[in-house]
Amino acid sequence: MIPAAFDYVRASSTAEAISLIGQHGSDAKFIAGGHSLLPMMKLRLAQPAVLVDISRISDLSYIKDAGDHIAIGAMTRHMDVEKSPVLAQHVPLLAHAAGHVGDPQVRHRGTIGGSIAHADPASDLPATTLALGATYVVQGPNGTREIAASDFYKSFLESDLAEDEMLTEIRVPKMNGAGWSFHKFNRRAQDWAIVGVAAWRGANGSGVGLVNMGQTPILASSVSAALAGGASIADAAALAVADAQPSADNNATVEYRTHLAKVLVRRALEQASA
């Protein structure tokens, strides 16, 4: 399978990338790791006329301690998130989740920015950064803006990013020793989750993100609200799908997904609270 023909341009800075995408209009697309975009182009589900390669913008590949949060450059690869000592110390849930994306070859290419910009509800890092209360920094022709992860995901593969905006940084609050747990239920190695749960619980609350439980990654706010109100883990986990809209596919019916989400959220909260 070979993608439809396109023109290829390479950006060496964020400003250049934004100007190139503006120049080429709505038929142009950024390519980072290419591990969501190229499979779609090979299947001709995507046929951009121009690819703007942003993967060589090396100053967007970093993981920095920024006081109350960790700042991660959008071009940081899954493998570097997984292996980061800074994240292992301050946001272990994210490092762990990144280690469950695809397989090592995928993690050598795919980026955290590409994963979030792609806004796939079945992907691990959108739901995980959502659970952690992350903020995304995006840059466009008129400057930069910050978007809370909880305002970012609009519908299936649709986010708040405008066509000429680029995601540049992911800011993830430090977990400050909160307990956490990550569950990815799938049948085959390297696969996407049938249902996934990223959860943390600490002195200042909790967060539960659900993978593949709707058109967008889902923040299970009802679960966290119940816990904050003093509910038991079992009672809180019973609300796991209150904020979700699971659908059926080859792997699972709605009933199965619903059951799975409740069980996995309960287990995750038990582990995060232990």
Add this chain to the structure above:
Amino acid sequence: MEIKVTVNGKKFTSDVEPRTLLVHYIREVLNLTGTNVGCDTSSCGACSLHLDGEAVKSCTVLAVQADGANITTIEGMAAADGTLHPMQQAFMENHGLQCGFCTPGMVMAATSLLEENPNPTEEEVRIGLEGNLCRCTGYHNIIKAVMAAAGK
């Protein structure tokens, strides 16, 4: 578009269409057909090679994205005098292959794995090779070969 790559120590300059996949460039332009195409959907790992020292699936990389890179394919693993790479030797000694179709990808993924984790447990080898499928061996002897190459 013109690209410059180093493949198995040799420098090449080629003019490629942007949509050319790296695996097609390696197989059809450079005639290095040891790198196989199995699934063509990023799943099987048969097309794995080293891009700047790390295993990637070359069916999911554009040749233009590899511009400037240092690439190693299975043909570049043995020494110039034909002495097999220790991983190849271990696959041979442990019957880590039957039909051999997945083997180049397995060897490339396994050497990349040991580069990152020289002292893996059996479990870590199994998880580390999850991007590579084999229809013949049932994996058992592949895992044995990688453990042997790791000196265990």
